[in-house]
Amino acid sequence: MSADNPLTPRQHDDLRTIAAMIVPASDEHKVPGADDPAIQTDMLVTLGRDSVLVRQALDHLARLAGQPLAELDAARRDAVAQAFRSSGGAAAATLVRVVLQCYYRDDRVLRSLGLELRAPFPKGYVLEDGDWSLLDPVKARGGTLRRAP
Template sequence: MSATNELTPAQRDDLRTVAAMIIPASDEYKVPGADDPAIQADMLATLGRDTALVRQALDHLARLAGRPLAELNSAKRDTVATEFRATGGAAAATLVRVVLQCYYRDDRVLRSLGLELRAPFPKGYALEQGDWSLLDPVKARAGTLRRAQ
């Protein structure tokens, strides 16, 4: 490929397939799956610095599958996905993050969550107060990081 941020057609098919496995469409909540064409276009347009790791993840999936993931039936895809989760490392984590970030900025998904269609800043979003005691184990580890000089 000449452009560094492009995926091959097989990689794009596998991205669409794995995205649908991560977040399938829901009739109950009236939201598309992460394989929706608009969400996929957003993923491809915004890969940027994550392109290399996403390519690596998609290539690893194809190696585990023995062919493009999109060509497998759903049972075999699930088996490959289980192995991928165990062996995919940083590339797998990056692929999942890319799918999630693009999915959760889609207007239809935001509407289904009852969120205003706007940037989070400068107005921000109000969050319910949580249980601050959950941070106690982190606070107890104080001093494990090197102090700034």
């Protein structure tokens, strides 16, 4: 581990393997998988406050696998991923969030989705009107938060 790479080499290998399982490459849509080197670099550079939980998730994954994840056959890897999903808790959720946030900010992925390659602010993105009745249960709960002064 170093300042620019908060993961051990084994953790990084397992991150690359699980990232490819979460978001595999698609020839049909012409997008890389989440194991793409540029996306992996983005993950390592932006881990920041998530480093501790991501390391915990990767250590839990390693315990479940009993060996490097990439060395498992596909069926065993899927079984480990299922066990990880059900027992990983907040650490697993953080790992998945990190993978997805880095994947969906990659220029190639944004381009494939037809999105402009720009920051969402200050311009913002227009959302189509949806079914506002979905908020009725929240409104029905009443004011459970304190009002601002």
